[in-house]
Amino acid sequence: MTVAYACSKVILFGEHAVVYGQPAIAVPVPQVRATATVEDAASGEGVTIAARDLDVIHRLGNPVPDDEAHPLELTVRNTFERIGVSERQDLLVEVASTIPIARGMGSGAAVATAIVRALSAHFGARLTASEVSELVYKTEMVHHGTPSGIDNSVIAFEKPVYFIKGEAPQTFEVGRLFCLVVADTGVSSSTREIVADVRESWRADPECYDSLFADVGSVVMAARASIASGDTAEAGRLMNVNQALLEEIGVSSPEIEALVGAARQAGALGAKLSGAGRGGNVIALITSAVRQRVVSALRSAGAACVITTDVK
Ligand code: PMV
Numbered sequence: 001m002t003v004a005y006a007c008s009k010v011i012l013f014g015e016h017a018v019v020y021g022q023p024a025i026a027v028p029v030p031q032v033r034a035t036a037t038v039e040d041a042a043s044g045e046g047v048t049i050a051a052r053d054l055d056v057i058h059r060l061g062n063p064v065p066d067d068e069a070h071p072l073e074l075t076v077r078n079t080f081e082r083i084g085v086s087e088r089q090d091l092l093v094e095v096a097s098t099i100p101i102a103r104g105m106g107s108g109a110a111v112a113t114a115i116v117r118a119l120s121a122h123f124g125a126r127l128t129a130s131e132v133s134e135l136v137y138k139t140e141m142v143h144h145g146t147p148s149g150i151d152n153s154v155i156a157f158e159k160p161v162y163f164i165k166g167e168a169p170q171t172f173e174v175g176r177l178f179c180l181v182v183a184d185t186g187v188s189s190s191t192r193e194i195v196a197d198v199r200e201s202w203r204a205d206p207e208c209y210d211s212l213f214a215d216v217g218s219v220v221m222a223a224r225a226s227i228a229s230g231d232t233a234e235a236g237r238l239m240n241v242n243q244a245l246l247e248e249i250g251v252s253s254p255e256i257e258a259l260v261g262a263a264r265q266a267g268a269l270g271a272k273l274s275g276a277g278r279g280g281n282v283i284a285l286i287t288s289a290v291r292q293r294v295v296s297a298l299r300s301a302g303a304a305c306v307i308t309t310d311v312k
Contacts, residue, residue, distance in 0.1 A: 010180065016213070049070075104274050
């Protein structure tokens with residue numbers, strides 16, 4: 001039996017603008033993760049993929065076009081093809097995850113990453129992080145339509161990444177450890193729909209949206225410098241600037257703003273939505289001195305779940 005894991009992630013800066021070629025920064029969140037287990041099945045059983053938490057039991061049948069395939073099946077097929085192993089196997093692939101679904105924490109990319117890692121290890125194939133990331137990107141296209149590729153990159157590399165669509169992700173040094181609080185609004189967020197809505201707004205007023213995206217890009221570049229030099233106060237301030245731009249882009253929501261306000265009032269250095277928005281998670285940058293205060297404030301303001309994670 002072979003077991004593999006994949007962490008979750010949050011986008012620190014630059015969501016949405018990243019789809020239009022601006023840079024973004026994402027960091028891994030190891031506190032919640034996906035697990036994939038591969039074991040041999042009885043002869044003649046074929047390949048079964050089971051996600052018991054979701055009541056999914058799927059048998060690998062005849063190939064269907066990528067956009068009609070179940071994302072789990074597509075991941076398994078693409079991995080077999082990549083490592084040069086025939087699909088005619090008797091295998092049970094089980095997946096499980098503690099990552100909240102549809103909350104901007106990359107649950108789909110993490111499950112796919114765990115499957116790619118477990119299957120390749122089971123057959124003794126060694127894939128680099130970038131090869132894993134490329135395979136997972138193909139699954140992301142089924143989930144999201146036009147993903148920038150940031151989720152598969154940060155999860156496959158398991159390091160903070162500075163990401164520009166179409167380029168190899170750059171991992172970078174964090175000058176001084178900082179702490180993030182991740183708070184769930186309790187509202188599901190459909191990345192595919194929200195990205196499509198933003199595209200419609202961009203089409204209706206390209207000049208305005210291009211300028212908003214360029215402003216986000218400048219914030220991301222400044223944020224990278226402040227994180228690298230250990231200036232967490234400046235990084236927090238830039239988070240607030242990024243949140244204001246996301247509000248203008250039209251992807252914030254009352255639930256997000258309630259949590260952002262509560263975190264700032266309790267002493268966070270900065271707070272913003274993370275991921276596609278209109279729900280999902282809010283992140284707050286904090287010093288350890290205010291950790292408890294910010295966590296309690298977020299709970300009182302209605303956060304469905306609160307996680308803290310150190311970024312180093
Ligand atoms: O909701 P998430 O975490 O999958 O993030 C979406 C990030 C976007 O920039 C909105 C879309 C993308 O593909 O980068």
